[in-house]
Amino acid sequence: MNTLMRNFLFLISALVTLNTFAQSAYNPITTPNTYRQADNPNYWKNKAPAGYWQQDVHYTIKANIDETKDIIDASEQLVYWNNSPNTLNEIYFHLYQNAFTPNSYCSELYNQNKRDITYGRYEEKGLGTVVNDLRIDGKLVKTTLDNTILKVELNEPLKSDESITITMDFKTYFDTGTLRRRMKTFNAFGNKHYDGVLWYPRIAVYDKKFGWTKDQHLGKEFYGDFGTFDVELTFASNFVVEATGALQNRDEVMPESLRKKLDIKNFADKEWNSTPSIITPYDSLSRKTWIYHAENVHDFAFTADPTYRIGETVWNGISAISLVQEPHASKWQNAADFAAEVIRIFSEDIGMYTYNKIIVADARDGMEYPMITLDGGSDPGYRGLLAHEIGHQWFYAQVGSNETYRAALDEGFTQFLTAWALKKIDGEFLVREKPASKYGQRFTKAVKAIDSRVYYAYMRDATKYNDPPLNTHSDDFGSAVGHGGGYRHVYYKTATMLYNLEYVLGEDLFLNAMKHYFEKWKMAHPYFNDFRQAIIEYTEVDLNWFFDQWLETTKTIDYSIQNIKSVDNDNFEITFERKGEMQMPIDFSVFSNDGKEYTFHIPNNWFVKNTNATVLEKWHAWGKLFPSYTATVNIPRGIDYIEIDPTKRLADRYMLNNKSQMPLEVSFDSKVWNMPDWTKYELNSRPDVWYNNFDGVKVGWHFNGSYMNYHHKINSNVWLNTALLQRDIDENIVDKYNPISYRFNYSTGLDKFSKHSAISLYSRFLDGLKQNKIRIEKKDYSKKNTFYASYKSMYRSKNTDLTYTNYNVWESNKFNNTTSVGWAHSYSYKNGKGKILLELNNSSVGSDYDYSKLTFTSVHKNTIGKLKFNTRIFGQYGTGSNWANESKLYLAGANSEEMSENKFTRSAGFVPDEWLGYGATTNHFHMGGGLNLRGYSGYLAPELNAEGEYVESFSGESGASISAELEFQNLLPIVKILNSPLTTYLFADAGIINTSEVTSENIKDAFSDVRTDAGVGVALTIRKWGALQMVKPLTVRVDFPFFLNKYPDIDEDSYQTNRFVVGIGRTF
Secondary structure (H helix, E strand, O other): OHHHHHHHHHHHHHHHHHHHHHOOOOOOOOOOOOOOOOOOOOOHHHOOOOOOOOOEEEEEEEEEEEOOOOEEEEEEEEEEEEOOOOOEEEEEEEOHHHHHOOOOHHHHHHHHOOOOOOOOOOHHHOOOEEEEEEEEOOEEOEEEEEOOEEEEEEEEEEOOOEEEEEEEEEEEEOOOOOOOOOOEEEEEOOEEEEEEOOOOOEEOOEEOOOEEOOOOOOOOOOOOOOEEEEEEEEEEOOOEEEEOOEEOOHHHHOOHHHHHHOEHHHHOOOOOOOOOOOOOOOOOOOEEEEEEEEEEEOOOOEEEEOOEEEEEEEEOOEEEEEEEEHHHHHHOOOHHHHHHHHHHHHHHHOOOOOOOEEEEEEOOOOEEEOOEEEEOOOOOOOHHHHHHHHHOOOEOOOEOOOOOOOOHHHHHHHHHHHHHHHHHHHOOEOOOOOOOOHHHHHHOOOOEHHHHHHHHHHHHHHOOOOOOOOOOOOOOOOOOOOOOOOOOHHHHHHHHHHHHHHHHHOHHHHHHHHHHHHHHHOOEOOOHHHHHHHHHHHHOOOOHHHHHHHHHOOOOEOEEEEEEEEEEOOEEEEEEEEOOOOOOOEEEEEEEOOOOEEEEEEOOOOOOOOOOOEEOOOOOOOOOOOOEEEEEEEOOOOEEEEEEOOOOOOOEOOHHHOEOOOOEEEEEOOOOOOOOOOOOEEEEEEEEEEEEOOOEEEEEEEEEEEEOOOEEEEEEEEEEEOOOOOOOOOOOOOOOOOOEEEEEEEEEEOOOOOOOEEEEEEEEEEOOEEEEEEEEEEEOOOOOEEEEEEEEEEEEOOHHHHHHOOOOOOOOOEEEEEEEEEEEEEEEEOOEEEEEEEEEEEEOOOOOOEEEEEEEEEEEEEEEOOEEEEEEEEEEEEEEEEOOHHHOEEOOOOOHHHHOOOOOOOOOOOOOHHHOOOEOOOOOEEOOOOOOOHHHOOEOOEEEOOOOOEEEOOEEOOEEEEEEEEEOHHHOOOOEEOOEEEEEEEEEEEEEEEOOOOOOOOOOOOEOOOEEEEEEEEEEEEOOOOOOOOOOOEEEEEEEEEEEOOOOOOOOOOEOOOOOEEEEOOOO
């Protein structure tokens, strides 16, 4: 009995031991697959929240990449485990590359957004990913393809806790179309570069919220099941390859001798963009197979390039590997070190990195995949990009949310991490490449990482009440493409929300709560509510009020300091007002007259964060409930000023009222671009010198300022007119010039009352003209339609004010007051864009004139191959008994009212006198506008009217014209003047103008004959002014109207080779 028992126990022991050896210990970097084992700490079953389940996958793919045809030819085997409680009768696959073919959902979206599409050689044939011989457990099955979704009907139901094996062959085609594809190939200095992403048939996720997630791919985000990938990639032997997972045959494909040759340090002094060396010569018959094994991942991507050179830094056993094209190696020397530092920071602050490596690759991109990021740029500019894409390894690769449904859960969290990493590594301010000039270096302001990567982009829209609710489908932000329609706020508003959550909870509690969320949902699929629940369960704080506001609404924060009142002794009452709809707790500081800071905290609920500040009574209020709050504080020595949230984390949309002293920064107007500061009003000033013939040299000062380049914008000048260098002025009036001139522009948004609306005010006494104007405008949601109304008054008070003008058409001591209403519409279409303007002007209150005009303008800019074809159609109908000559319609170009808006033409001084005026033949100056028949500039254009009388038709009240320009500079060698390329074009203009009053009875006889001109022109646009980045472009053009169909009598014929006109700006 004892012997039998011993034998039995020995047998049991042997079986247990055999089973133990049969199942290898968990090891994610080598085969066999150990993902589903009980000793995998990352497997969802070993740590799942109650009631949670997700499906498991094991892909085995063998692929050959044909560099001669740009085709992947592959076989795929997928083992799929149904861990759901449901029986499945069909399964679905994503074929992402089909999105970029004609008639796809993605192409339809681009067409509806009027975006031009160019298809590659395979795309135009409908070739993205093509599947053949799809079988389940060895048997053929019925499939149905709907663009990027492949439906597979199962021969037998797949029950809960069962698995199936799917096999197929497929081909995926690399291409170069213009749709926003990430799987791409490009010429890398004479070599093929490949990025293999979303390249294989990928089974759709079946989850508890949706069942099968069957979203069509529209060029944005992705969602996949966790599991294991065993992938073999066969390339020509000269390619350097990296991919998701651990390389299994390193000695075979990357021996140490080759690795040393490819080391990035060998190319530290390589000239940027110079020709790469050849390490492994290309041989079409020599190939390598790279074998990878990856566990705990939901996707597999690769990148390959013969010019890749390799850098590597190891932290905590994790390899940070940089791949850079050799011609870029000199500015990628620190990429691996930087990547390792980012891995360290996120591992310590959010949760330990699971994988064995991270790849940062120089791939003309900005995308993330498990263990691999495709990037671009150079140091230091690429630091933000690297930090962002590596951050996705936490929120995307490890926490695998459904970003197709709600991209904020990965893009927004990663944008938060981007600023977090930059601040930890480089300090509070961004490290940026220094401007080339010392002037630029002096006036380029330092930018905080958190502002650059988070707050500025959010505040720019929030201050306009234009941020969207975050709980919106990733493809449903106005059905826009790219980051349009508010989609960018899945990045910026979400990141701002997280920093504001830190503000609410305090730094330590917030960070620990984020760690809890990460650990709980690592290698799983959370939704918004899961994040909310994780934070609330860890903090044990009711934060539903916070998440409801940030996720579900467009409410914004706006607190102000309303009043400060001294009560007695050192006690003060401070009244705060909640002007925004969003409620938040308030931190504020009181700075006393002796320089001390006193900190206070006003909770908005029962929760009080860990703070050293004095905690005041809670301000529990929302909506119309308790919009104001009064705090009583004791401040010895009295109050200097008060500031809400000196840490600048509270995302207050209007910071000008967050301080008892308006936050104002006065700077020299350097004309160097700097990011607007959302925390203060910025006022810039500089000396200003100008000139005209009558005032002479004008010496003055210029001011411009705004808050966020939107609120309370001012643009103003004040000049002292010196009469120095006066020219061509009658000696009797040389001292009658106006001693002081000014101009003042003001505009601000009215979005609080009506979205996308603004008001502007304009006043000036300049060059003899007193002008005041008020305008209100409203844009629609698309911002393609603008509706506006305005009132304008113009007045020259005395005869000497007429001395300023270029054309003697104005009258003194007469008001020209008008009201205008108008509609402007812009649009785009294939190979072009257009703009329509419809405006009605009427003489108004206080005017000494009486006229009305309705104008229509349509301008189109078209690209035809290397040519550009631009057209302008114009029409005006005018009526009235007393017209202001400066406002009439002119045959050749702009009237004097329009010319008064241009600093070069508003007064005499810049255009030679001999080029101006009207006479018996044409002249040499032209300003675009009116009927725009440039060839008739300066010509009185006599015409027989209906009564048989000669009239001068150079101006009128009604008319119509068409102008066309064909730019052909792209057909010629590039010619530059002042480092600016010349634009060359052929032009033709044609139009008619009334010669007598237009009535319904005489409409056919009231107009002149058609006048036309044609010729060739050249324009020089100086866009860059060295370090002065904010100076507006200046265009000077010369047109040669060789042909006039109705030429002046003193000319020899229609063709005149010596005709020319000079203009400021393009004609249209």
